[in-house]
Amino acid sequence: MTALLRRLQQSQLSVQVMTRLANVGVFLLASWLDSEHVAFVAFQGVLLAIPYTLIEALIGRPQSAGIVPAGWDREAWATRTAAVVTLPVAAIGFTAVSVTFPESSIFDRLLVVLPVLLQLPIEALFWSMSATRSRRRANLVPQLVAAGTLATAAFATAGLRLEVAAVPAQLAVLAWALSRRQPHAERIRPGPLTGVRLGVTYCVAAAADLLYVIALPAVAGVLAGADAIVVLRAMDLAFGPFHVALAATTREDLVVGRGSRFRTGARLLTVVLLVGISATVVTSPDVRGLLADALAAASLGTVAFYCAYKAALMVSTWLSTRHMIYSTPATYLASAIGSRAITFTALVVALLWLHTTGDLFLLLAVGELLVVAWFVLRLRLTGDPAARPPELPSPRAPSPTLVRPRQPQEKR
Structure with missing residues (x-):
C-alpha cells in the first residue's frame, strides 16, 4: 500500500485530481456560503487557466523538447521567466475583471487577480524542479498548494473571502521551494528576455x-x-x-x-x-x-x-x-x-x-x-x-541475409 501511494504521489494524475478538487471545492463553498462573491470565484477559476497554459508553454514544453541549453541554471531561468510575464498577466487579468464586473471595487479586482499572479512562480518552480529534482519533490509543489487551498477554504464560515483561499498555501509553498534552491555558480543565468524567447x-x-x-x-x-x-x-x-x-x-x-x-x-x-x-x-x-x-x-x-x-x-x-x-x-x-x-x-x-x-x-x-x-x-x-508511427516492412525490400558485406580492397 505504501508503494502504491508513493507511485500515485509521483504521477501527474494525482496532481490533476487534487488541483481540480481544490478548484471545485472552493467554488462549491462560495456558492453555499458567499453568494455575494461567488461570481468572482467562478471567474477566477477561468483566469487560472492563464498561468497553467502560459508557464507550460514557456518552460515545460521547451524542457520536454530538449531545446534548453545544457549550461543554463533551470531554476533561475524559470523564476525569471515567471517574473517577466507577471506584469502582462496582471494587466490582462485586471482588465478582464474590470470589464466583466464594471461595478466592482479596486479591492475586489485585486483579490481576484492576486492568486492568479502567485500561481505563475509556483508553476515555474514545478516545471524546473521536475527537471532538476525528484518527481516526488516537484509534484509536492502543486499538491501542497491544492491541499492548503482546501484547508484554508474551510475558514469561509468565519467570513474569509474565498477569492484568496489559495494565497496562504501559495506563499508557504513558494517560501519552502525557494529556500530549497541550490544556486549553481558554474551555470549560466540567462537574461529575462532570452529565457522568454525560448518558449515563444x-x-x-x-x-x-x-x-x-x-x-x-x-x-x-x-x-x-x-x-x-x-x-x-x-x-x-x-x-x-x-x-x-x-x-x-x-x-x-x-x-x-x-x-x-x-x-x-x-x-x-x-x-x-x-x-x-x-x-x-x-x-x-x-x-x-x-x-x-x-x-x-x-x-x-x-x-x-x-x-x-x-x-x-x-x-x-x-x-x-x-x-x-x-x-x-x-x-x-x-x-x-x-x-x-x-x-x-x-x-x-x-x-x-x-x-x-x-x-x-x-x-x-x-x-x-x-x-x-x-x-x-x-x-x-x-x-x-x-x-513517427511504426511503418510496416516493404515486401520488396531485400532480405538482409542476401546482401553480402563489401570486402575491403587490398593495398597494392
Whole structure:
C-alpha cells in the first residue's frame, strides 16, 4: 500500500485530481456560503487557466523538447521567466475583471487577480524542479498548494473571502521551494528576455488552442441558440473525469520528455473513462437529465457524435504532444497552426451550412479525425524518427541475409 501511494504521489494524475478538487471545492463553498462573491470565484477559476497554459508553454514544453541549453541554471531561468510575464498577466487579468464586473471595487479586482499572479512562480518552480529534482519533490509543489487551498477554504464560515483561499498555501509553498534552491555558480543565468524567447513559439500554438476553445461555444450559440451552449457545457461536465486523466497523460509526457512511453496506465485509464462515460450518457437519458434538461432532450445521435468527437480529440492530443516533443519549435508551430486551420474551417462550415447541434457535433468529430490524420502525416514527414508511427516492412525490400558485406580492397 505504501508503494502504491508513493507511485500515485509521483504521477501527474494525482496532481490533476487534487488541483481540480481544490478548484471545485472552493467554488462549491462560495456558492453555499458567499453568494455575494461567488461570481468572482467562478471567474477566477477561468483566469487560472492563464498561468497553467502560459508557464507550460514557456518552460515545460521547451524542457520536454530538449531545446534548453545544457549550461543554463533551470531554476533561475524559470523564476525569471515567471517574473517577466507577471506584469502582462496582471494587466490582462485586471482588465478582464474590470470589464466583466464594471461595478466592482479596486479591492475586489485585486483579490481576484492576486492568486492568479502567485500561481505563475509556483508553476515555474514545478516545471524546473521536475527537471532538476525528484518527481516526488516537484509534484509536492502543486499538491501542497491544492491541499492548503482546501484547508484554508474551510475558514469561509468565519467570513474569509474565498477569492484568496489559495494565497496562504501559495506563499508557504513558494517560501519552502525557494529556500530549497541550490544556486549553481558554474551555470549560466540567462537574461529575462532570452529565457522568454525560448518558449515563444509554443505560446503562439497555445494561444491558437485557447482561441478555438473560446470560439466553439460561441459558434454553438449562434448556430442553435442557448440550448446548444447548455448541451456543450453539460457534456463537458460529464466528461470532467476524462479531461482530468487526459491532462495527466499530457503533463506526464511533458515531464518525462523523450523518455516517455506511449503505453501507460494513465492512458489506459483515460480510455476506460472515455468508454464508460460515453456508454453512460448515450444509454441513460436520466443521467443526462441530472446535468441539464436540454441535454436530456438531445437526440441519441447528438450525444453519440459528441462522444466520437471526444475520442478523436484524445488521440489528436496525444499525437500533438508527441510531435511537439520530437520536433523543432518551428516545425511544431507549423503543425499546430495547420491543425487549428482544420478545426476553424469546420466551424466556418458549420456557420454557413448547418442548423442543429447534432450536425455541429458530427462536423466536430470529422474535423478532429482530420486533425488525427494531419498529425500522423506530420509525424512521418518531420521530426525525430523515434516519434513517427511504426511503418510496416516493404515486401520488396531485400532480405538482409542476401546482401553480402563489401570486402575491403587490398593495398597494392
